[in-house]
Amino acid sequence: MMNENFSFTDVATLREQARAHTEDGAVTAGYRLDRERLLQLLNEALATELVCTMRYRRHHFVAHGLRAQSVAEEFMVHANQELAHADQIAARIVQLGGEPDFSPATLQARSHAEYVEGETLQDMIRENLVAERIAIESYRELIQYIGDADPTTRRMLEDILAVEEEHADELADWLPPKGSALD
Template sequence: MSYGLALDVDRIRREALQTMSAGPATTRYGLDTERVVSVLNDVVAAEVVGWLRYTRHAGSAERVDRSVVSELFTRHAEREMSHAVATAERIGELGGQPNFDPATLAQRAHTDYAAPDDGELRAMLEQNLLAARIVVSTYQEIARWLGDRDPTTRRLVESVLEEEEQNAHALAELLDA
């Protein structure tokens, strides 16, 4: 049994020519592009809500003289926004429109925005850890759903997932300290 790779470049070329006006190349993978865009817009919402939550918590932690935690929240907020922007760019590549509508962000996000009192540092850490764990689980499911049918989007989700796992780990360490 041979496991070698044999590419039929002529066939691939013919298929590529046939799909020149069909939109993004990803449509060839058998996914419903509108559904992928909808799922990714929910990711955008989750990331923007995460950015809002971390940004609020960073300011609160700074006011209670917890600069280490404030700096961590600030780094996490920056990651969340970069995730939202990267996901929005992918939505555009798929021919969709990124949805940053503030009126629907909270309903579409996988996580909640919570703002405990400034002095409740443990509550902030717990809320962010819960949100990170929710996002990790949902992004794992999204990556599995995408599978090999849209490897570009799956890799994006997996790269965001990796950073979210790092965020969760850092938050858990602070809670255990």
């Protein structure tokens, strides 16, 4: 659908704007979001991904029970995907002129998801599912906040969201029907 009311910036103005504030890198005069607020939100997403990475890794190493080996292997796959998400978010923070916050001292406080160890395999699966559901809702809200103002960040988050939804589906499939035990 074409926007009939849209007008392109003339080339001379584009060139002038590109030469001004070159220290801002990829962030140009047309950037419409509150960059500081977005950087804060992205650092929260970064913290969430890092906490999820650590929880999945722990669960990989301590999982035990009837189906533990295959589930533990999948926990490590999820951990690696969460770490890749963290890397993508950190890189985007830098592109937007910010500093990715990897500080362990404040990691848990900035994360939307909690670090819950879980005692049984079923507990671990359930806690990872809860964390994925939190991430899914957080990413949906962040994507809505961004809207069309930053298509690069939005696309990155949409790709991450799709993986988080896959994780949630897998984890939900591993839970036994209510009333039965997995461990």
